[in-house]
Amino acid sequence: MLSYRHGYHAGNYADVLKHAILLQVLKLMHKKDKPMAYIDTHAGAGGYALTDEFSKKTGEYLDGVARLWQRTDLPESLEQYIEDVKHFNQGKEELEFYPGSPAFVDMNMREKDRMVLHELHGTDFLTLEEQFTGDRHVRVIKGDGLKGLIAAVPPLERRGVILIDPSYEIKTDYQDVAKAIIKAHKRFSTGVFMLWYPVVDRDQTEGMLKLLAESGIKNQLRIEQAIKPDSNEFGMTAAGLWIINPPWQLDTTAKEMLDYLERRIGHNGGKTVVKQEVPE
Secondary structure, eight states: OOOOOGGGTTTSHHHHHHHHHHHHHHHHHTTSOSOOEEEESSOTTSEEETTSHHHHHHOGGGGTGGGTTTOSOOOHHHHHHHHHHHHHTTTOSSOOEEEOHHHHHHHTOOTTOEEEEEEOSHHHHHHHHHHTTTOTTEEEEESOHHHHHHHHOSOTTSOEEEEEOOOOOSTHHHHHHHHHHHHHHHHOTTSEEEEEEEESSHHHHHHHHHHHHTSSOOOEEEEEEESSOOOSSSSOOEEEEEEESOOTTHHHHHHHHHHHHHHHTOOTTOOEEEEEEEOO
């Protein structure tokens, strides 16, 4: 359970989708002047060096963020994402570092907002904690993020975005994640819940999403990018976000973004999906 290190996958196509959509959600949420909380159940290390042994071993970022790094034709929905990656690289021309979800949120937080970050892996927790030492707007918790999620909702602000991004190392994760979200939604029915999911075994993934779709919870949106046709033999072939209570017009923005990503990152028969799976 504690063997997963996101550094192997930092900046890959799944990260591009996850973080670009996360930024769009924050942008839409910030249209209201009221404070909000960001809750991350699996926050990771906060940032990653693309020159370290993890990234070099897989090189996944080369087929992800690296394909967008120097583009001059980005749609508006991806401009902020690349601007933030460049800011995290301190203006260097070479792509050397990649921000994790907490770093993206930190770069776009308002003074009135706050973050609650959970991380169970000991090394990643210490790195994350060091990154936010002294920041009174950020609480870093060492522990099981799914259990922490229940304790963290509803936030005092009564407005919030929750990112659930587990490793799915064990098969029971799929069921446990769905159950935790359903339980948390009962406590915080107006929250924006963003579940990131991989497609390695399509039946397994759809089983988890079916639990959510049939839970009685309204307003559920699927945003998915596949780079290959479904297969149980070649690892992850697609990744997506299942969003409960998506902000208004997120689906329109996502379609524009995915149309572009399909041309720049998609290949080998992959496809994109933006679909309202459960109506409001």
